[in-house]
Amino acid sequence: MTRDDARALDAADPLARYRDLFDLPDGVIYLDGNSLGALPKAVPAAIADATTRQWGDRLIRSWNEGWIDAPQRLGAQVAPLIGAAPDEVIVGDSTSTHLFKLIVAALRNNPGRNTVVSERGNFPTDLHIAEGAVACVPGARLRTVDRDDLADAIDADTALLMLTHVHYKTADRFDMPAWTARAHAAGALMLWDLSHSVGAVPLDLTAANADMAVGCTYKYLNGGPGAPAFLFVADRHQAAFANPISGWMGHAAPFEFADAYRPADGMTRWLVGTPPILSTAALEAALGVWVDIDQAQVATKSAALFDILAAAGDALGLACVSPRDPAHRGSHISFRHPHAYAITQALIARGVIGDFRDPDILRLGLTPLYLSHDDVWRAGAILADVMRDEAWRDPAYAERSVVT
Numbered sequence: 001m002t003r004d005d006a007r008a009l010d011a012a013d014p015l016a017r018y019r020d021l022f023d024l025p026d027g028v029i030y031l032d033g034n035s036l037g038a039l040p041k042a043v044p045a046a047i048a049d050a051t052t053r054q055w056g057d058r059l060i061r062s063w064n065e066g067w068i069d070a071p072q073r074l075g076a077q078v079a080p081l082i083g084a085a086p087d088e089v090i091v092g093d094s095t096s097t098h099l100f101k102l103i104v105a106a107l108r109n110n111p112g113r114n115t116v117v118s119e120r121g122n123f124p125t126d127l128h129i130a131e132g133a134v135a136c137v138p139g140a141r142l143r144t145v146d147r148d149d150l151a152d153a154i155d156a157d158t159a160l161l162m163l164t165h166v167h168y169k170t171a172d173r174f175d176m177p178a179w180t181a182r183a184h185a186a187g188a189l190m191l192w193d194l195s196h197s198v199g200a201v202p203l204d205l206t207a208a209n210a211d212m213a214v215g216c217t218y219k220y221l222n223g224g225p226g227a228p229a230f231l232f233v234a235d236r237h238q239a240a241f242a243n244p245i246s247g248w249m250g251h252a253a254p255f256e257f258a259d260a261y262r263p264a265d266g267m268t269r270w271l272v273g274t275p276p277i278l279s280t281a282a283l284e285a286a287l288g289v290w291v292d293i294d295q296a297q298v299a300t301k302s303a304a305l306f307d308i309l310a311a312a313g314d315a316l317g318l319a320c321v322s323p324r325d326p327a328h329r330g331s332h333i334s335f336r337h338p339h340a341y342a343i344t345q346a347l348i349a350r351g352v353i354g355d356f357r358d359p360d361i362l363r364l365g366l367t368p369l370y371l372s373h374d375d376v377w378r379a380g381a382i383l384a385d386v387m388r389d390e391a392w393r394d395p396a397y398a399e400r401s402v403v404t
């Protein structure tokens, strides 16, 4: 692929016009939107309105002017991106907190079964939270196995299969309908973490017959650092499943100020405390970008961007650990190299921002809304310079920062 080829793809790109909806610094090729998405231009004004007008001027009245129902309203906006009905999704808290709520709920709703099965090497918070959640349910335990052993690990004691749809390191993607069906055939419930999937690959929780799902909104959805996460419970489970963190915002009538907890109907019961209104305002503006987007176009462009970097990596003899088949991966590409950390730093010093995942992964995020094929082609050329000149050997690139 030549640079002219990349430019020709840009000329025919139906998503090219979305680039202008984002603010990105000059001189940067941003390949880390899979960790923290770029800033949509609509967000600063939305935060300014939420602070100056809604908070400063309208004060407490704003609760009745759009704040109190923001979690449900944003849930309905996320729903089409994950193939859910508008009243099956709520937004608030963090992905970690949502995981806790759903793991405990699943264990309590699948009596006689005690095991939560998950993948060894899953994103750490999923496993940490599962460890904490099983400790809260008498008899429950967490069993983690390698991906190849998952099918055999699901048995008559499995209450819940909890998987991350797209793996944060390799971008490996599970077949959602097939694994959900496998869990159900064994009598287990299925919980999907869609953090690396939403906005990256087409999703259809309804067609997959999924029970529960969570996901963060600060990656491909560009909701901003610490943006509230989403939680999905299929309509058929909503009446039976209970939120173990029974806070007043999940109460049927919070402003009756009753001593006893009585869960709200529908998704509202999954709320805990007061929603973070300023971050919710940022996320709502960011979700506006997605309204007319065709997920199939996102997938097609993601695959083309991947191919550009895969070819650059192949030419350099780099070991690509991401699946070559686009149906089996998310929207990032990872290379394994013993000096991946220093290579990441050398790239950042040259304006190509990717990230490093311990111990040896260089990870480059491919966000079709604001990256051009030419951006990615140039990133490949800069990677080639870094590798051919061994620029990564500079001792300045060895020192580890806290956040990698």
Ligand SMILES: Cc1ncc(COP(=O)(O)O)c(C=O)c1O
Pocket (backbone or CB within 6 Å): 094, 095, 096, 097, 123, 125, 126, 164, 168, 193, 195, 196, 216, 229
């Ligand atoms: C699969 C997965 N789950 C959860 C999280 C994060 O959860 P939280 O937003 O609670 O930190 C991430 C990334 O941060 C992730 O990649």
Ligand SMILES: Nc1c(O)cccc1C(=O)C[C@H](N)C(=O)O
Pocket (backbone or CB within 6 Å): 034, 035, 036, 168, 169, 403
């Ligand atoms: N959530 C993050 C944070 O608070 C700081 C730095 C990075 C993150 C991330 O999102 C990491 C990301 N989930 C990953 O896949 O590695």
